[in-house]
Amino acid sequence: MGEVRTKLRAQNLENGRKIHQQNVERDEQRNAQYLESVLEGLKETWASQGFNAKEINTLEEAWSLTAIKDKETYRADKKASKALYKEAKASRASRQK
Numbered sequence: 001m002g003e004v005r006t007k008l009r010a011q012n013l014e015n016g017r018k019i020h021q022q023n024v025e026r027d028e029q030r031n032a033q034y035l036e037s038v039l040e041g042l043k044e045t046w047a048s049q050g051f052n053a054k055e056i057n058t059l060e061e062a063w064s065l066t067a068i069k070d071k072e073t074y075r076a077d078k079k080a081s082k083a084l085y086k087e088a089k090a091s092r093a094s095r096q097k
Contacts, residue, residue, distance in 0.1 A: 035067060051092055058088040 042063060046056050062084035065077040 038067075039063065049092075050096065051088060052095070055088040055091050058084050058091075062088070 039060065043056055043060065046059050051059060062081040065081040065084070070077065
């Protein structure tokens with residue numbers, strides 16, 4: 001009885017690991033699709049606000065720094081993002097003068 005129980009437990013553990021991995025991958029894929037759709041919407045908004053392609057790339061980089069948060073680099077990312085937003089807005093303002 002002990003060997004059967006041990007094998008059954010090992011099988012259940014392995015099945016649980018596989019199911020968990022599949023769930024994690026599905027969630028990551030879903031999150032990536034969501035972030036991409038939000039970014040596409042933002043790009044359209046930025047284009048309608050008069051930003052050119054180079055500025056939109058700068059804004060995209062700034063947005064990506066704040067969209068995905070990392071505890072260790074959060075402050076540095078926030079500062080870099082703010083600087084990139086400012087740079088893109090200054091570039092647009094200089095073109096529109």
